[in-house]
Amino acid sequence: MFIDIDCAQIKKFGQNAFGDYFISKRSDNQKRLIAVLSDGLGSGIKANILSCMTATMLARFIEEDISIRKAAQIIMDSLPICQIRKISYATFSAVDCRNDGSVWVVEEGNPAFVLMRKNEELPLAYKEFTSPQYPDRHLRLYRFQAEVGDRIIFCSDGVTQAGIGTREYPLGFQRRGLLTALKSHLELYPKESSSELAKWVIEKALSVEPEQHAGDDISCSVLYFRNPRKSLIFTGPPYNKSKDREYCLSFGFFGGKKAICGGTTANMISRELRREIVNIPQTECGDLPPVAAMDGVDLVTEGILTLTRAAEYLEREELQHKDAAGLLVKFLLESDIIEFMVGAMLNQAHYDPALPVEIEVRRTVIKKMKKLLEDKYFKQVTISYI
Amino acid sequence: MEKVTVKICEGTTCFVMGGGTIKPVLTALTQRYAARIEIVSARCLGACNHADSFSKAPYVLVEDEIISAADIEKVYAAIEKRLKND
Numbered sequence: 001m002f003i004d005i006d007c008a009q010i011k012k013f014g015q016n017a018f019g020d021y022f023i024s025k026r027s028d029n030q031k032r033l034i035a036v037l038s039d040g041l042g043s044g045i046k047a048n049i050l051s052c053m054t055a056t057m058l059a060r061f062i063e064e065d066i067s068i069r070k071a072a073q074i075i076m077d078s079l080p081i082c083q084i085r086k087i088s089y090a091t092f093s094a095v096d097c098r099n100d101g102s103v104w105v106v107e108e109g110n111p112a113f114v115l116m117r118k119n120e121e122l123p124l125a126y127k128e129f130t131s132p133q134y135p136d137r138h139l140r141l142y143r144f145q146a147e148v149g150d151r152i153i154f155c156s157d158g159v160t161q162a163g164i165g166t167r168e169y170p171l172g173f174q175r176r177g178l179l180t181a182l183k184s185h186l187e188l189y190p191k192e193s194s195s196e197l198a199k200w201v202i203e204k205a206l207s208v209e210p211e212q213h214a215g216d217d218i219s220c221s222v223l224y225f226r227n228p229r230k231s232l233i234f235t236g237p238p239y240n241k242s243k244d245r246e247y248c249l250s251f252g253f254f255g256g257k258k259a260i261c262g263g264t265t266a267n268m269i270s271r272e273l274r275r276e277i278v279n280i281p282q283t284e285c286g287d288l289p290p291v292a293a294m295d296g297v298d299l300v301t302e303g304i305l306t307l308t309r310a311a312e313y314l315e316r317e318e319l320q321h322k323d324a325a326g327l328l329v330k331f332l333l334e335s336d337i338i339e340f341m342v343g344a345m346l347n348q349a350h351y352d353p354a355l356p357v358e359i360e361v362r363r364t365v366i367k368k369m370k371k372l373l374e375d376k377y378f379k380q381v382t383i384s385y386i
Numbered sequence: 387m388e389k390v391t392v393k394i395c396e397g398t399t400c401f402v403m404g405g406g407t408i409k410p411v412l413t414a415l416t417q418r419y420a421a422r423i424e425i426v427s428a429r430c431l432g433a434c435n436h437a438d439s440f441s442k443a444p445y446v447l448v449e450d451e452i453i454s455a456a457d458i459e460k461v462y463a464a465i466e467k468r469l470k471n472d
Contacts, residue, residue: 263397263430279427289396289406292429302429304398349399349434349443357402 001099001148002228002336003033005378007221008198010206012043012158013213019047020156020219021055027063030380031099034062037221038092039110039156041082047217054079054090068096069129069141072106076131076139087136093154101146101225108139111160111175114153115144119186121179146225151197153182158218159201163208173208194222228380230256231335235303236343236362237268238386247341247386248272252296259331260294262303265343270294286323299331304350307365314372332369333377340366340383390423390468392461393447397430404457405444411458416465423465 007022019042024035038055040047054075061071072094079089091109105113115122124142131137146152159178163169169177181204186192192200201220206212232254238247251258252273260266270277277300278293285291288309289302301324309325310332312318319329332338342362350359366383373379394400394409413425433445433452442454448464 263395263428264432266429267432277429287406289398289401290427292427300429302396302398302401305401347398347435352399352443355399355402359398359402 001101001146001225002380003097003099004194004224004226004336005033005035005222006193006195006198007035007037007219008195008202009220010158010202010214010218012215012217015044015217017045017048018219019043019051019217020158021048021051022219022221023055023059024221024378025059025063026374026378026380028098032096033098033223034059034094034096035154035221035223036062036092036094037110037154037156037219038090039158039217039219040090041085041087043217050090054092058092058094062094062096068094068104068106069139072108072139072141073129073131076108076137077133079137081134091157095152095154095223097146097223101150103142103144103146103152105142105152106139107142108137111155111157112140113155114151114175114179114182115146116151116153116182116186117147118149119183119190121183148225148227150225151186151194152223153178153197153201154221155201156217156219158214158216159205159220161216162205162214162218163210164215166208166210169208173205177208178205194224197224198222226336228336229334230254230337230339231259231298231331232256232339232341233259233261233332234265234269234341234343235261235307235366237262237264237345239344241345243386244268245272247343251341256337257298257331257335258296259299259301259328260297261301261307261328262343263289264347265303266292266294266300269297286321288324291324291327299327301325301328304359304362304365307362307369308360311365311369311372314369314376317376332373332379335379337380338373338382340370340381342366342383342385344385389421390449390465391447392423392425392465393428393431394425394456395431395433395443395445395447396427397432397434399434400431400444403443405446408444408446408456408458408461412461415458415462419465419469422469 036055038051040051093107093110097103126140126142129139161172164172198220292300310328370381446453446456
């Protein structure tokens with residue numbers, strides 16, 4: 001199973017920093033995923049520091065193989081009390097799961113998470129532990145087995161308390177409101193990604209706030225267990241020309257989505273697989289060469305200029321472009337497991353000093369892209385040099 | 387009458403050397419010959435990698451004639467020559 005994870009947040013109205021903090025890490029060769037959502041007391045910078053420290057420390061403890069219960073208990077027992085409000089400085093939810101579906105969750109003070117299975121909420125048993133130092137702090141510990149299609153939804157109280165005091169939601173949106181909204185939304189969009197769902201939840205919460213001004217920091221993090229969407233990007237011809245056919249055939253037989261980045265690469269695949277490259281009219285190609293089409297291939301673009309620009313878009317989180325690089329970014333973000341087949345053959349002409357622009361080395365750009373896709377977009381990326 | 391085919395290389399080197407701007411201008415300039423010529427983009431003509439033609443991008447292919455260091459003027463002249471011969 002692949003675990004698609006993302007978080008969306010809105011700051012409390014008038015604040016310039018998020019008071020909730022979200023962190024996620026994949027480890028153990030991408031088989032394990034740890035995520036923490038913490039809500040700092042109050043809002044703004046102070047809350048940001050409190051939640052950031054809580055989430056970061058807890059994630060690190062869990063990553064260091066301290067049991068999730070022990071890690072959460074250390075944090076729960078160590079968090080100081082606000083002298084004014086007499087409550088804990090931060091609340092948190094943490095999840096430690098593996099791609100075989102085993103899941104552990106701990107919560108302290110945050111709204112209880114939701115497990116959606118077959119578009120119904122599945123109530124779960126949990127064990128509760130009370131802090132020996134602070135009797136008002138209770139840790140809920142869950143252990144369960146996730147199935148393909150399951151979604152785990154974590155929210156800060158900014159979601160469940162959205163709209164509090166209004167005529168429509170005198171007690172706030174509440175968990176019940178969230179569940180009803182989630183069910184009707186997922187019925188319409190059963191395959192929605194974590195990123196889209198998290199965004200939808202926070203926007204829904206904001207929509208019930210008076211004047212659409214967030215009364216608190218609003219955060220939602222979603223984990224979606226699903227079969228991975230695989231994709232393969234072939235860029236650059238192989239170093240050894242005698243291997244052209246072999247690599248082209250393996251590209252042709254690949255089971256997921258496919259893209260070609262490079263004119264010479266496209267010509268080679270066209271020749272070996274006997275598939276024609278077709279020019280397609282593209283209205284918004286900007287200053288990049290236009291895309292083309294090939295039977296059985298989802299995207300055909302020019303190589304290094306497009307890859308370089310796509311890496312820039314990923315870095316700047318500009319995901320709305322419609323040129324070839326924008327289409328490549330869309331292709332990448334719609335995949336969970338991405339493999340780059342990078343040909344090591346160098347195009348001498350790219351290093352001609354007369355060129356008016358500096359052309360990056362393909363390997364460097366792909367390495368940068370891998371890091372961005374992994375760190376910023378939580379993708380699993382492999383590179384094979386051929 | 388068969389159309390004269392003009393292939394403009396839009397491979398990386400040709401594109402950055404100005405090949406990217408040839409197609410729209412050439413299409414506009416040759417409006418009156420629209421029925422007799424076909425202007426298409428090519429992924430990469432592979433010409434830039436030959437030792438003898440290195441450093442002479444962009445390349446445009448007018449039927450079987452390869453034009454190196456191509457610009458609008460050169461390509462336009464090559465098209466006119468072809469059309470006169472037809």
